[in-house]
Amino acid sequence: GDSVTQMEGPVTLSEEAFLTINCTYTATGYPSLFWYVQYPGEGLQLLLKATKADDKGSNKGFEATYRKETTSFHLEKGSVQVSDSAVYFCALTPTGTASKLTFGTGTRLQVTL
Amino acid sequence: GAGVSQSPSNKVTEKGKDVELRCDPISGHTALYWYRQRLGQGLEFLIYFQGNSAPDKSGLPSDRFSAERTGESVSTLTIQRTQQEDSAVYLCASSRAGNSYNEQFFGPGTRLTVL
Numbered sequence: 001g002d003s004v005t006q007m008e009g010p011v012t013l014s015e016e017a018f019l020t021i022n023c024t025y026t027a028t029g030y031p032s033l034f035w036y037v038q039y040p041g042e043g044l045q046l047l048l049k050a051t052k053a054d055d056k057g058s059n060k061g062f063e064a065t066y067r068k069e070t071t072s073f074h075l076e077k078g079s080v081q082v083s084d085s086a087v088y089f090c091a092l093t094p095t096g097t098a099s100k101l102t103f104g105t106g107t108r109l110q111v112t113l
Numbered sequence: 114g115a116g117v118s119q120s121p122s123n124k125v126t127e128k129g130k131d132v133e134l135r136c137d138p139i140s141g142h143t144a145l146y147w148y149r150q151r152l153g154q155g156l157e158f159l160i161y162f163q164g165n166s167a168p169d170k171s172g173l174p175s176d177r178f179s180a181e182r183t184g185e186s187v188s189t190l191t192i193q194r195t196q197q198e199d200s201a202v203y204l205c206a207s208s209r210a211g212n213s214y215n216e217q218f219f220g221p222g223t224r225l226t227v228l
Contacts (some may be wrong), residue, residue: 103155
């Protein structure tokens with residue numbers, strides 16, 4: 001079945017550091033790929049998405065590119081802020097009309113001054 | 114309200130008791146999903162409702178779990194004879210239509226603790 005693997009956390013960075021959170025997936029066909037974020041005390045929010053190969057999703061300075069050849073969707077940000085501290089989840093939905101999400105285990109990011 | 118709401122926010126119960134969790138989706142959203150997040154794990158899909166179609170129950174872990182939804186409104190997730198392994202945060206989400214291009218909006222979750 002479909003699965004998502006993302007790097008273990010927690011990840012601790014200083015403010016203005018470069019962030020990469022790795023995500024790889026296993027799925028048939030061409031799934032849609034997502035990054036969700038959960039800030040402390042809040043619900044899950046969609047951060048960005050990409051629906052076909054080579055698409056780049058971007059939002060709030062975060063980017064991720066859908067790489068079919070490496071089955072990856074790594075999350076990057078050039079300069080993190082303390083306010084980016086949260087748990088980040090990579091997820092996919094299969095090709096077709098069903099849209100249940102398959103999630104990775106989440107990566108906690110802690111940004112310090 | 115503007116977002117997905119869930120109640121209760123926290124529920125503590127004894128092993129063997131039944132519990133009922135409630136989800137109010139965003140008005141006009143035809144699709145509704147239940148997920149479970151156990152400690153240190155990702156979210157697991159449980160069940161999906163789309164309009165008046167038969168629900169996709171493929172993620173329900175056992176016959177102790179069931180869910181209902183009336184039309185495009187409130188949904189309830191019922192867990193009978195709760196076990197300690199049912200302890201988790203139960204998340205509900207809704208979207209405008211059931212295809213992969215529609216963003217799912219999540220509620221704050223219900224934290225269930227089975228003693």
